[in-house]
Amino acid sequence: APAPPALEVHDLVSAYGAVRAVDGVSLTVPAGSITAVLGANGAGKTTLLRTVSGAKAAQSGRVLADGVELTRLPADRVVRHGVAHVPEGGGVITQLTVEENLRLGGLWRADRADRVRAREEMYQLFPVLAERRRQPAGALSGGERQMLAIGRALMARPRVLLLDEPSLGLAPMVTRRLLRLLRELRDGTGLTVVLVEQNARGALSVADHGFVLSLGRVAASGDADRLLADDRTRHAYLGF
Numbered sequence: 497a498p499a500p501p502a503l504e505v506h507d508l509v510s511a512y513g514a515v516r517a518v519d520g521v522s523l524t525v526p527a528g529s530i531t532a533v534l535g536a537n538g539a540g541k542t543t544l545l546r547t548v549s550g551a552k553a554a555q556s557g558r559v560l561a562d563g564v565e566l567t568r569l570p571a572d573r574v575v576r577h578g579v580a581h582v583p584e585g586g587g588v589i590t591q592l593t594v595e596e597n598l599r600l601g602g603l604w605r606a607d608r609a610d611r612v613r614a615r616e617e618m619y620q621l622f623p624v625l626a627e628r629r630r631q632p633a634g635a636l637s638g639g640e641r642q643m644l645a646i647g648r649a650l651m652a653r654p655r656v657l658l659l660d661e662p663s664l665g666l667a668p669m670v671t672r673r674l675l676r677l678l679r680e681l682r683d684g685t686g687l688t689v690v691l692v693e694q695n696a697r698g699a700l701s702v703a704d705h706g707f708v709l710s711l712g713r714v715a716a717s718g719d720a721d722r723l724l725a726d727d728r729t730r731h732a733y734l735g736f
């Protein structure tokens with residue numbers, strides 16, 4: 497049998513009271529791909545990621561990673577199943593140092609040597625974090641803070657990385673560097689990335705596939721090249 501997809505979402509519903517922010521979303525994310533989730537403000541992108549990661553409970557529907565059912569598992573269990581979430585803004589703790597933030601990402605690992613090894617890998621991947629390891633995360637630039645947030649998530653050695661608007665507030669050049677890094681991670685380690693972005697053009701330029709959400713539903717999906725070339729979808733939902 498073929499390998500199951502890295503991530504599968506079936507008919508997911510996630511609501512705030514009567515507001516169904518995610519209203520029956522299904523999507524499939526192949527292993528080792530970058531999948532962009534796009535759409536206007538309020539389309540449900542953040543809610544989708546938070547529900548997949550276990551930060552928010554689903555009303556109905558299913559979430560599977562590598563064929564393993566994650567539906568209704570709390571966030572700490574979802575991470576153990578190889579799905580790590582970088583929330584909007586990164587969620588680094590500004591009062592803690594860079595190193596302390598990285599340590600938080602590896603805390604649940606039983607093996608100390610393994611934790612240290614993972615940290616050294618992160619310093620190799622992000623040399624700027626090594627230079628600033630003793631500084632409070634609050635002293636980092638926006639781009640460095642996103643790198644730290646991604647590094648902290650990678651400390652869990654996830655197979656799937658869920659990234660919520662990593663380019664928010666970053667200069668275009670820093671955004672390009674960040675998007676390139678995601679490609680390198682995909683190509684180098686086979687990491688699967690789900691990239692939520694308002695910057696649809698940038699996201700589709702690195703993504704393999706894309707899903708466009710509108711009012712909590714999938715309005716369009718397909719190969720990134722195809723979405724980029726689809727004037728109707730671009731004008732209706734992506735604003736470029």
Ligand code: ATP
Nearest residue numbers: 512515517535536537538539540541542543544694
């Ligand atoms: P953004 O880019 O602004 O984060 P989004 O596509 O990520 O947009 P969501 O943040 O998931 O969209 O919001 C989807 C819908 O859910 C919106 O109508 C929003 O107003 C509503 N919503 C989001 N968070 C809450 C909350 N904590 N309580 C009530 N409604 C919420």
